[in-house]
Amino acid sequence: MKTDAKVVHLNKVAAEQPPTSPVGRLPVALIQMRDQAAHQLKQALQALFDNADDTLFEMADRATSNAEQNAFFEAMRDLRLKRKNIERGFFQRVFESFSVLNQYEPAAPPALDAVSFDNLSLVQNDELEETVALDAMVAKVMSRDGSAVTHLSTRLNAMVSRKLDDRSNPLGPTALCEAFLEACGGLGVEIKVKLIILKLFEKYVLGSLDQLYAEANQALIAAGVLPELKSPAPRRQPGRAAAPLPGEGGAAQAALGEQAEQSVQEVFGALQQLLSQARGSAMPRRELPGDALPISSHDLMRLLSYMQQRAPTQDGADFDLREQLGSLLTRASAKSGKARVVGEVDEDVINLVAMLFEFILDDRTLPDSLKALIGRLQIPMLKVAVLDKTFFGRGSHPARRLLNEIASAALGWSEQGDAQRDSLYQKIEQVVQRLLNDFVDDPAIFSELLADFLAFTGDERRRSELLEQRTRDAEEGSARAELARRQVEQALNQRLLxxxxxxxxxxxxxxxxxxxxxxxxxxxxxxxxxxxxxxxxxxxxxxxxxxxxxxxxxxxxxxxxxxxxxxxxxxxxxxxxxxxxxxxxxxxxxxxxxxxxxxxxxxxxxxxxxxxxxxxxxxxxxxxxxxxxxxxxxxxxxxxxxxxxVVEEIVLQAPGAPRPLEAEVVLADDDESLQQVDNLRVGSWVEFQEDDEHKLRCKLAAVIRPTGKYIFVNRTGMKVLEKSRMGLAVEFRRCAVRLLDDALLFDRALESVIGNLRRLKGA
Structure with a gap:
């Protein structure tokens, strides 16, 4: 009899994630590229609005009737009044499209609604004109910059979990046009005027996208994201690539998907090439006996499974995978009488995974007590990489995502007296033990564990966000009361002093x-x-x-x-x-x-x-x-x-709390430590060195502007620390506080490996 007691329905997990849920954080390189692109788009939008008045005034001057002229004048006024709202709406849509790139979204079959001829209607003429105009604008950009857009989509696919094509690329012409059209939804103008505004968008925003795509691709290349892809020329010759026809949409999407998948496969080839070049220069080459026989990947998996069963007794932080595997091969060679070695491709995979985990286990962001647990995932991750080489290039790979989610959840974990009683520690230990016990050669277990872990962290996050919100509300209330006390003190002293x-x-x-x-x-x-x-x-x-x-x-x-x-x-x-x-x-x-x-x-x-x-x-x-x-x-x-x-100023005390003392140390306005404090964003994780033995990890939950307080909470959302701007700067200055890197762990490790290989290559 079949049972689904252990089945986790992915649709249910996905449904519980809100649209802006920060389930998957974006890599730092992608955030920097996004902000740079947003700056360029902002300048282009400013040029649009700066020229809109002149264009609409010229149209009004050439109008053939008073009604038409008034329509243009009203549009000028409406556009001026709503300019800020349009800009805000446009960039909100752009940033939202980036924020969902690393969210877990399992594919769901499309819902087929019953078709009724009574519900069918012709597309409104205005809507049809908008659609035709947008299609023409997108086709022009793709004809000119299609290769650059595709390369950008491919690089994004290597960094994020959501599958992208040129149409769903947040910086693609389709997404930008739709974002602008939605932002202009509040304009009360006729379709004729709206088409003119769209033409201005095409001229001043879409017309400069070639430079935006070139710089975005270059920024990701500089960050080590698929540098081996040949960068396209900034502009393409007209007619080289036409936009897909309406009837060819499915075929075009399939072709784009195949191209993206091929690019992901190319990542491992590029890593192999770097590894080979580094081995030839700074790293020693493999010296193999003349009669050495490479073992098959299947035999390698069997050896890894044998090691995996004994891994629970090992400390993951001190486990040397290559040494252990070499010892097993030596024993196998002695038993068979023939030298057995790992094949060249599998050897590259082993080296890459080993280098990744060397970075992970040296990473100061991970708490020491959790490194041992995460280190025990090295063999399961190696087995996945042997089975599926897209592990290195596909950000949405379940095994890679599971490692990232575990590291993200562990970011706020603090050392405690009895760590094993902590629910997060127990959950991570359960995931690790399940992989070590049950994973043989079916990677589907990673998808199951990922869904289960996301459900767990989602529940924890919702509870912590609720408590965190209560903490913020209480602090804001205290700040309002403190501000009111200052007003009352001032009023009393003015009249009585x-x-x-x-x-x-x-x-x-x-x-x-x-x-x-x-x-x-x-x-x-x-x-x-x-x-x-x-x-x-x-x-x-x-x-x-x-x-x-x-x-x-x-x-x-x-x-x-x-x-x-x-x-x-x-x-x-x-x-x-x-x-x-x-x-x-x-x-x-x-x-x-x-x-x-x-x-x-x-x-x-x-x-x-x-x-x-x-x-x-x-x-x-x-x-x-x-x-x-x-x-x-x-x-x-x-x-x-x-x-x-009354000779002394009246000072009112807050109920139940002594008045805070002013900071003894006052730093100069241009002090670097104050700049570090000002660069802190709400949601940043930091680590305070309380003394030689104790550290406190906490998150900046709120900056209370009226009082200048910085409120920090722990992983559960409970307030654990309060600092003034100057007091926090003093902590930075004496190196007692450290900002924790919350970028995706695997991505940071891969960037580090690529950087090290390039340095070895040039050595």
């Missing part, structure tokens, strides 16, 4: 009203009416307890106090200030205001307190005598209030 006021008023503003100001700042901002009203209430309170002698001040005080006390009470209630403390504050304030009234001399006729004012004061707890006596006859004042001079 240098003044001598009753102690109760200073304490009320510092302890209670500061909370009201914080709430207004956080909820409404410093430009809001609520913030201004809170400041005005504070100003009125300070004025009301400041001694005044003129009668106008007395009249203002009479009018001010009832509303002031009401505003204070409502504000403190909205900030949920302690009701008992509020009552104490108001009792002392009332006494202060009574004393303020009693300090005034008898008012002139017409300035007496009327019944309405007396009632308003009584309502807030201030009872004035019915007959106001002259100053000489008034009762002696109550005890004078305790006064304090």
């Amino acid at each position: 240098g003044k001598t006021l009753p102690e109760v008023v200073v304490r009320l503003l510092r302890e209670a009203w500061s909370k009201v100001l914080m709430l207004a700042c956080l909820k409404h901002g410093v430009e809001s009416a609520e913030w201004q009203e809170a400041l005005a209430t504070m100003d009125d309170l300070v004025w009301s307890v400041t001694p005044h002698e003129d009668q106008q001040a007395r009249l203002r005080l009479l009018e001010l106090v009832p509303g002031l006390l009401k505003a204070l009470r409502e504000g403190m209630a909205s900030a949920a200030f302690d009701p008992f403390s509020t009552g104490d504050f108001f009792s002392q304030l009332e006494a202060l205001h009574v004393q303020a009234f009693q300090r005034f001399k008898r008012p002139p006729v017409g300035a007496e307190v009327d019944d309405a004012q007396r009632a308003a004061l009584a309502e807030v707890g201030i009872d004035l005598p019915l007959l106001e006596l002259p100053a000489e006859a008034a009762e002696p004042d109550a005890a004078a209030p305790q006064m304090v001079a």
Whole structure:
């Protein structure tokens, strides 16, 4: 009976990956090439928009009717207003097409929908005109630069997992035209005007693609990506290569696929050539006995399988594959009486894989405790390379992708007391053990393990991203609160610093009203009416307890106090200030205001307190005598209030956290360490050397601009470190922090091997 208990459905795994999921990171060389191309495209788009006004104005000047002229003028205005949106949309589409190149996407059969003649309709005339225009534009570029585009597609196929052709190439004319057309979707212009804009795109953007393709190919050649491919001339003669006809699309795609596959096969040949040249110059040649008999690849696989069964007892970091294999061949030769050696092609494969793993096991990006596990994959990877030489040239090869995904997942893994209890360590160990136990000669096991490992890391990533987002939200909230505290401190110090006021008023503003100001700042901002009203209430309170002698001040005080006390009470209630403390504050304030009234001399006729004012004061707890006596006859004042001079700046502390100390070391603005900090991007992994024995690996999760904080999280998304820009620069300067290279491990190893072989060749 068949069972699918161990079957992993690839479609389900792929469906769980969001469109922008960073499952597969792009190689550094590809990122640099992309950014360089984006810069050239940006300049070309600027030229387009700079010339669009003149072109549309000329068309308007030649218009045959007012309606046509108005259409061109409206298009000019619309294009100016939406220029930034079009540029942003275009580059977003271009960058998105690059971001998905290394995502795992198993092929799925096309869904066949039921056809109903009722649903069929003719293509709209405008859409048809757009399609015809785009096809003509693409055909011109392919006729001129088709070879350069194909070479670029081939080189991309050697670096990424997704299968590309000239049509799906992110920098191909088809993708660029579709991206621009989609970005222009918001333009409310007629088809006639849109076609003119497309012509401008053809002239200023597509017209300069020959230079873009030449430089992109050259950048990848400089990075060691298929340098043996002959670079095409920047421009092709018209008529040398025509665009495929609509009916020939399938055949053209098949031809492109075959050409890409052939290019992938050529990678191993190029590596062999470099290895042969290096062996002839700096590396010793193979010295074989005259009667040596090469063993077949099948026999080599049997020997490797024998070694593989004993590999679990070996430390992968110290395992010398060539030495072990040589020992087995010596024993086999002694037993058979004939010298047995590995064939030349298989010997090249062994040397290349050995050099790859020498780089991997020396790589400082991999944690030491995981190197031993990954090192045990050397024999399975060698067996795959013997079976399938495209292992070296195809970025989408399942075995190569599995190694890259394991290394990417291990990037944030930190040394722990009991490493084997960590879920990631256990998963990697499970994958390694499964390969050592079950892999004989069927590479399909790598696809199964890759899908299973991606499902595992996908679940881990979703959990860490959720916690990381919560960490960011909390830090941004803290930053907003810190910024609000600074605003409140500034407002308090502007009004109180240098003044001598009753102690109760200073304490009320510092302890209670500061909370009201914080709430207004956080909820409404410093430009809001609520913030201004809170400041005005504070100003009125300070004025009301400041001694005044003129009668106008007395009249203002009479009018001010009832509303002031009401505003204070409502504000403190909205900030949920302690009701008992509020009552104490108001009792002392009332006494202060009574004393303020009693300090005034008898008012002139017409300035007496009327019944309405007396009632308003009584309502807030201030009872004035019915007959106001002259100053000489008034009762002696109550005890004078305790006064304090505000001579130090008011500093508000964050709840439950001491105020951070400023960095002791201040570096110059042009210091190289500060530039290193500024070049850090969110998502970068770094390693801090905490002391001689302990290291901390963490990821930059957020840069909180208002406070200048750099927030770092661990693999699970939990905050582990917080640094200021200056503090982080000091760490860089004393070499206590190191940026981890998050480029694909296999690709970096292959680049290193190619570079070493070229150096040996020239030695």
